[in-house]
């Protein structure tokens with residue numbers, strides 16, 4: 001191993017995570033550390049933005065630049081970072097409540113802009129940090145503190161939404177398979193454009209329905225399906241629909257589309273810092289005087 005080779009250890013921090021033992025979020029953290037190391041990214045080249053929830057702690061435990069923001073707001077921060085310095089590798093992460101509840105508007109707009117970021121949604125079908133309430137991806141009939149008689153609504157279908165919106169990379173992973181999750185994270189980070197990875201990350205403490213065993217029994221691996229060669233978003237959508245979206249793998253990847261910063265800036269240069277932000281009030285007055 002050369003001295004300069006980046007390893008997972010470069011993305012570790014001293015503080016131990018406080019997630020419950022067995023929480024799927026540990027695998028997401030390990031897979032992400034492995035993915036960026038495999039891509040030989042340096043910690044100072046990576047920014048991870050998170051929202052609120054157990055998932056939000058990811059940025060505290062990942063040894064890169066990070067921003068732990070407000071509920072549902074990991075995407076606005078990530079998009080701002082990428083536009084300000086698109087040489088950085090920018091990753092946003094959050095939970096199903098964070099991203100598909102309060103953050104839903106940001107999700108749709110980030111996809112239509114094709115901002116060159118990776119968005120990892122740690123989907124455990126429940127609100128974990130607040131001790132177990134029905135979330136946007138909980139199944140109809142799901143019983144929790146907030147829906148003791150069972151959820152009345154159909155769940156959000158994030159993969160359908162992403163495909164219908166024309167997201168340029170759509171994938172799904174499972175915390176019970178760290179190898180496949182790592183491969184998917186690597187592909188998502190390498191993709192130029194918006195990459196959604198819905199990552200099933202079981203909440204072992206509060207969700208006794210969507211457990212590791214439940215997912216292992218139901219999930220279908222797309223890489224084992226020889227007939228899976230979708231030529232369009234709609235073909236991909238129809239295919240995964242027959243499995244009720246319980247699939248893992250890269251569902252659709254669209255190459256060659258311009259990323260948002262290329263659309264608005266054209267060149268690949270980092271935009272200059274606004275001089276107004278760097279000078280004193282007196283200097284500003286002097287600068288403006290020719291026009292007054």
Ligand code: SF4
Pocket residue numbers: 018019020022023024025054124128129202203204205206
């Ligand atoms: Fe993980 Fe659930 Fe514990 Fe939160 S409450 S750390 S999601 S197992």
